Amino acid sequence: MSLNSELVTINFGPQHPSMHGVFRLRVTLDGETIVDLEPVFGYLHRGTEKLAEERTYVQIVTLTDRLDYVASMSNNLAYVSAVEKLCNIEVPKRASYIRVIVAELQRIASHLMATGFLLNDLGAFGTPLMYCFREREKILDLFEILCGARITLSYMRPGGIFQDTPQEFWDDLELFLESMPNQIDELESLITGNEIVLSRTRDVGILTPEQVIDASLSGPMLRASSVKWDLRKANPYEIYDEIDFDVPIGATGDTFDRYLIRIKEMRESLKIITQCINLIKPGPVRNEDVPLIIRAPEGEAYVGIEGPKGELGFYLVSDGGISPYRCKIRAPSFINLTLLKEMTAGGKIGDLIVNFGSIDIVLGEVDR
């Protein structure tokens, strides 16, 4: 006997508690099982690339804050690196160190948020999320000391950073580094060993190395599928070649690995920050030769950095004017969505939500 059943099409989003912003998935369901899935983009499209064509090079820094708004520092870093490559600007050593420190702090903050929301998607009623946010708040406090803002930082400038760090920053950073490993341990003992988390996430949404490379995924998504590729090592920018750290990789490429990679990367980031603090020396933090209104030479530059979500690239084309002729943003969370269907088709609704959470997208970056 066969039951006469129909497929159901449901819109997950744009308003849905676990769509991480205004994202929409058109999902075709057979009962609880997902048959087909189509992401619909564009609810937060602000035309950043077009806006960038009409702003000066320094003004675009404020636009990059609003791309991946949980990791503004990394966006700033990627953008100013591209400008520096385009105009051959040299960065003072101290500025490089500070950039690396803040970028790694930002990576921790972003990974904390990803972990917290993944657990929220798993249905943990906010407790791990609140614990993650408690730690993220400390990083935002540090950023407030540095540049007076917490989210939209605009900290970096082509040729360095806008202003040297105050002494309080180093004191607080020390305290932070003291407390953070314990906090990560606490988070791990709440989540990593939890059998419900394990049974929900292990062997769910498996991606093979061939698949992820073929689909241009990057960041934790790539490394979870046991592809050892990190731009900080593969193509060292700033001062990453002076620093010793590991690149953690996952074994199976399932959702649990993607979570675990983030936790391990947080520990590595702490290691990097500690080394930077030991290596940093006093000196200028901003190249004084760089004017406020930069006239870039004709040409083009692509710079990709290892952002928290993956390879964040800026492709700038200049026609010699005060603003870029074309500014293309390679947004990691946008491209990481390529394999969403492959990850989820055949799973249950719960798996869809968890897989989607493990990609760690930010809509500001997806839709730009």
Place this chain on the structure above:
Amino acid sequence: MTKSLNLNTVVQNLPDTLKQEVNTENGSLYVNSKYIFEICRELKNNNKFQFNYLKSISAVDYVEFFEVVYHLDSLITNTSLVLKSKLYGRDGNSINSVISVWKGADLQEREIWDLMGIFFEGHPNMKRILLWEGFKGHPLRKDFLK
């Protein structure tokens, strides 16, 4: 450190049928837009290149022509290459899709069609992505709203 591949060696290592379809000028590799798919397939599968990772596809509007720029990476040999292809004319531009070479081209090609108006032939789902169906024009073009 990622090395960028010497363009002349790239040209030499291509098979003879494709050699005349590429030329190097101003330090970048220009590809005849009709042969982009064949060349990309060659670059991925040829053991001398092994470009298995498509970093990004972008398009630039130079008013008299469009330029589609492919940033390729080889994770195996840690080398990079920039491919460019010129498309002349304003309307009805099209170029072959490379989605069957790298699946990562999927969303990026759709984005370029949406914002720049370059059609990718062979893409299974070529429709607007960031803007809605029925939007007039392609906003990243230089002549948009002018």
Place this chain on the structure above:
Amino acid sequence: MISFNTLNLFLVDLLSFLPDKLVFTISGLIMSVAICTFLIGLGSVYTWFERRVIARFQNRSGPNRWGPFGILQPIADAVKLLIKEDIIPATADKMVFIAAPIIFLCTTLLVYAFLPLGIDSQLGNINVALLFVLGITSVNALSVFMAGWASRNKYATLGAIRAVAMLISYEVPMAISLMGIVMVSQSLSLVGIVNAQSNIPFIILQPLGAITFMIAAIAEMSRAPFDMIESESELIGGYITEYAGMKFAVFQLSEFLAPIFTASLFTVLFLGGSNPLKFLEFLPIPGILWFASKSFVITAILLWFRSTWPRLRIDQIMGFAWKVLMPAAILNTLLVGLELVFIRDNYILQIIINMLIFVVFIYLIANILGQKRLKLKEPVPSELANMDA
């Protein structure tokens, strides 16, 4: 000591000028209205309590603006929900849509009809009270399904389908796990069960049954980690997605009453109801306070679970019901049956055997389920990438 029975007798005396049947009807009505009002009040206070406690688990403050420690928050909530626009979806089945929350609330309140809250403190004592309770809790599934189906909303329908599958599955181990205590106490009346526990509460005598019942009961009221039916991160609200205003409030109220009810039922069935703890018998504490404090501990533990654990997936939840809870419940029944035949009066031996079997069972289940899951593979870098080249 004031008990319900003395109150009832007082009412009957007061109304003695009326014909007999009328007297009992009126006094019963007054008592039930009092109990219902009390329960609804308790439920709304419980919403405040739950929010406060979970907030503290999460290092937040929780509602604290209205009244001392925010205790007037439920009133503010109720007022807000009352004056909200009452939306009924255009395509909804109106009758069923409106009836669903009423049925839900009624069944939740009806459970208390035969629940002994203290010594001689119950509205009525029938000899099949346990069956009545099990029966009336099953109606929840019906009202949830009514709500989900009548909403004509896909999320609501999905929630309703999940509810039917889950609630009915968990009914079975829940009922079977109670066989043991029925056999020992030789009574289906809740008062009888409480009296049978005057020496040893059943949680010590039948730990396996107690834990099976507890888990099944958590699933029955769909709380974390089994909150599949509402599952905010997946189905937005499940069957209550389309509800607003007072209807939503009624649903919420019944849902917040459910933990109180579960805790009371667990107290009656396994913790000895209003019987004092053995080593604290000398304290002059009335039975109803014992009952309340025991229930309070159980609700607090439920909140603790809720604030710590994530949610299971639907197939895992169903598998857990049939693969783990069913065998546990049947094993418990079998065990109690054998003990009643062979070592009927030797309580100590019974406790020892049951505890041992409980530990062994939990250990076996944990290991059989767990071994392959807990091992993490050693990562091997793929050959497709080489950073150092």
Place this chain on the structure above:
Amino acid sequence: MYGLGLIKGLGITLKNILFLQRRNTTQYPDRKASIIDLAKLDNKNFISYAFTNPMKTLKSMMGMIVISDKVDQHPRFRGEEFSWYEERCTGCASCAKFCPLGIIKIVTDQTGKNYAEGQNYDIETFDIDIGRCMFCGLCVEACPYDALHMGSGFEEGQYKRNDLVIDVERLKKAEKKPSTWFRPQLEQKDDYSPFDEEIAWDKVGRHQKPSKKDLKNKWIRK
């Protein structure tokens, strides 16, 4: 063994509810004070406080006493209340040119009243539309004469959009609480100071700088 992770997780949450009195949230703009809070303010034991001030105790029990906590704010905090120094502004409109959103409007008049170096312009209009401002601080960075500073306020809600436009009169009248964003000379007193009088650390931001001990209490668990 399977199941231990669940119990470990329960332990973590229990630890957080039992041993940690630190709350993650700050009540804003004020919070309901309990007797313990009030007693702490008076440096008293809360029992003796309850006996000596029964009325206040009763009120606080009913949630009628409100105290407001100060939010830590670093002097670099960039917020509203732009501090504009009229005597130093030459009306060069660098800020207006450099604003990414173009929300600064300057109209100047040649009267020769201005005494700062540069051109002699009198400022007639200086409108900052903070309704659209994103507080990036680029106008401050662009100002060559240190005339414009970010402020430290964040509570400038208005009922009408037009009220959000700060005009020159308001800028003149406003209490000067400059942020040290891009003005490092406000942080380091030894350096050259363009101001007539130096501004102390705690006057720069809105609130006092937290001491290291406060931070330790805040961040490090016992």
